[in-house]
Amino acid sequence: MNITVFLGLTGTVIGLVRALPQLFRILRSRKALGVSIDTALTSAIVSAGWAIYGFLTQQPYVTLATGASAAVFFVITLYALKFGRRIKELRIAPVWFFALLVAFFAGKEAGLGMILPVSILVSNIPQIYVAAREENLSDLSLGTWVLSMSDGFVWGLYSVIEQDYAIMVFAIFQLVTSGTIVFLKLLNQKRCRAEVRFL
Numbered sequence: 001m002n003i004t005v006f007l008g009l010t011g012t013v014i015g016l017v018r019a020l021p022q023l024f025r026i027l028r029s030r031k032a033l034g035v036s037i038d039t040a041l042t043s044a045i046v047s048a049g050w051a052i053y054g055f056l057t058q059q060p061y062v063t064l065a066t067g068a069s070a071a072v073f074f075v076i077t078l079y080a081l082k083f084g085r086r087i088k089e090l091r092i093a094p095v096w097f098f099a100l101l102v103a104f105f106a107g108k109e110a111g112l113g114m115i116l117p118v119s120i121l122v123s124n125i126p127q128i129y130v131a132a133r134e135e136n137l138s139d140l141s142l143g144t145w146v147l148s149m150s151d152g153f154v155w156g157l158y159s160v161i162e163q164d165y166a167i168m169v170f171a172i173f174q175l176v177t178s179g180t181i182v183f184l185k186l187l188n189q190k191r192c193r194a195e196v197r198f199l
Contacts, residue, residue, distance in 0.1 A: 015065025
């Protein structure tokens with residue numbers, strides 16, 4: 001097994017499971033405190049775009065990993081709405097869906113390859129905003145965002161070997177934005193523990 005196959009398989013496994021901790025957390029708590037549905041739905045849309053890109057560029061690992069993520073992020077969106085998030089929080093998702101459609105019809109894989117790398121930045125920014133503004137992040141899954149950081153790292157290595165600059169830019173943005181969300185979640189946990197000790 002060569003390194004590209006290993007990284008592709010590793011990235012596929014991470015892609016298959018990275019959103020599951022968030023889904024399980026919402027289902028267990030039956031709340032969605034600190035969870036951005038705009039990020040969840042935009043992530044579903046972007047992941048579907050990557051799945052199409054992987055199919056068009058004959059990269060089955062990319063298609064499998066991102067296709068699975070798309071389905072799970074969509075389910076997270078539905079449950080987050082059911083458990084208290086509001087539809088009016090969706091601001092970026094509809095706009096980015098339209099942007100990806102235009103890119104696809106304008107240039108197929110080349111069009112997607114131009115817009116998808118910045119999509120992860122667009123999709124994760126609402127979660128950064130929610131994590132920075134809301135006081136209670138108890139239902140925001142640390143596991144999902146640590147896996148997302150791992151996702152960025154693995155696909156970054158894969159993109160260097162495959163010389164796929166679209167995936168490379170995606171990986172950098174994934175690593176940085178997911179790392180920011182992990183930092184904000186840990187900061188929130190520390191603050192909450194300090195408040196409990198103070199009481």
